[in-house]
Amino acid sequence: MTRAIMFRRLLVPLVTALVLASPSEITEARSAPGRGAPKPAGIWTGTWEAAASGTVPAPAGASIRNVVHTSVGGRAARVRLSNRLGTRPLQLGSVTLALQRPGEPRSPGAVAGSVRAVTFADARSVTVPAGRDVVSDPVALPVPADANLLVSVHTPADSGPATYHRSALQTNFIAPRGDRTGDESGAAYTTTVASWYYVTGVDVLGPSAAGSVVALGDSITDGTGSSSDADHRWPDRLAARLRGLPAHRRPGVLNAGIAGNRILLDDRGPSALTRLDTDVFSRAGVRTMIVLEGINDIKGTPEQKDPGVLENAYRLVVRRAHARGIRVIGATITPYGGHAAYTPAREAVRQAVNAAIRTHRIFDETADFDATVRDPARPSRILPAYDPGDHLHFNDAGMRALADTIDLRSLVSTAYGRLPRPAEVRAHLPVRPLSPRSPRPARRP
Structure with missing residues (x-):
């Protein structure tokens, strides 16, 4: 390999990162720390x-x-x-x-x-x-x-x-x-x-090199349906699972969910594509992003009828994340049969998008939320045990089930990016038996 080729390979990611840098990031970098502030040793990690x-x-x-x-x-x-x-x-x-x-x-x-x-x-x-x-x-x-x-x-x-x-x-x-x-x-x-x-x-300073995980999503990630003042959103439940690891191996978990959010269009808050810089890339120590977006594009006004458009949007998210060295886990879209916005045509779009997520290698890994929470007797609906009553969001048990779907091996890494072997993770994680009221997650199709 010539020196010129090696130089180009090093230069392209750097230029890409600078091009994608948002004005907010530049303001943040100039504002901290102050001239008289000490430069503390350690690593900054997003905690909230x-x-x-x-x-x-x-x-x-x-x-x-x-x-x-x-x-x-x-x-x-x-x-x-x-x-x-x-x-x-x-x-x-x-x-x-x-x-x-x-x-x-x-x-x-x-x-x-x-x-x-x-x-x-x-x-x-x-x-x-x-x-x-x-x-x-x-x-x-x-x-x-x-x-x-x-x-x-x-x-x-x-x-x-x-x-x-x-x-x-x-x-x-x-x-x-x-x-x-x-x-x-x-x-x-x-x-x-x-x-x-x-x-x-909020970021914290410590010795951990595990970085942070950002959950990018809509109202399901934002916690709608879970108990108030209890921190039972599924990203909170994921953080609780990770607390079974030693502190130096434990990543922070950041919740970038917005109720009503869409991946393609601004609605309640900027779209997922619009806010990647501010809500994901500018955060401290981000190593992994989990994406659960799309249901509001399918059932909203205007509705997205073409699964290929959503697939292309996911691919754009992944390309931009990879340019920052961030790996991406894609979550399948969960059922909403029985909700006022449900129609068979929209269900067909949801199923097509989920099939693409599972089989088209869009993401680095897949978390099959749909398979975990759907009712085997009525796959277009979520299990009654997880339904807070609106047939779209999740109660505390449902939020726990979503968090339990994430493979912790995909989140736990060292400063050099090596994923631990399964036995390394299991050695530090508490065993949590399934309760009778929490049905076992369905196998991936």
Whole structure:
């Protein structure tokens, strides 16, 4: 091989990555750490994510306390805040990070002594331009895995519509007046909301080289149908399975689900194709992406009637991910027979798309969610034991079944990308017998 050929092979991936870099990523890179901030040793890993799904009027002069749940822990953290969908510069007077009191998911109170000021290039306040995200300086707060954090922000002035994640399935809090971000007591937070405001991610610093896994999806990934304030979405359940591994081998799990999301068209939030840069590629340590998208394209308005169009969209997602060194697991689209939007013609499209996912080698690996949750007696419907009543989404048992479908060997890697042998994974994973109420996943067809 000539030196010229070797140079081109090294240069092409680098140029591709630069071309695909989003403006948000560039803003984030310039904002952290500040000049006076230490450069901590270790590896940054995403522990929590919420994708920006829209905007909502923001209460000027208020403090908002967001409750977020970690998948992995670390000895320090940094916070991602977004004005991505805003129309005016966002003024943040102060931001803090704290641990929520254990066992109190509906409480705005912080663990005593855990409140930390969050800075941006060493400043306590920051103005985020419209259309941009910002990442904080490192925050010296040990963060446990499987714990709730409080991300509190104070907006001293009217900055226009707030970028938010609408369906949090988590109780969050507002103190209507003044800067209460430093409060340990939650007494001032007298109003509750069911959305996350401004905060779109938390990263942790630690020794793990396992990286993170991003679940890109719609309302099923967002958790619709599961219990509120319980962290029972299927990505949460996946993170719980991974906690059976040693901490240094455990990847973070990031939930990039948006209720109503489509892969092709903007609807509730930017389309999956539109938001790959901001919701996947800009996240810390991403090694793997799990894609569960397409049902809203099939049953939405306008509806997608051509399975080949969706297949081509999946292939584009995979090509863009591979350009970043990210492997992609494709999940089959789950049944929705009995839902108001169901028709035989749309079911035929779903079946054709699933057949392509299983047999056309679109993805690096396949997670057959459809085979796991469908009713063998009525394959167009989900099992009654998993149905919260709308025949489309999943209850807590269904969310667990989806998470259990993922082969953990496809997620666990070292810094050099070697996948462990099955025995290595099994040696560290707890054995979970199937309960009588959780039917055994169906075999792949």
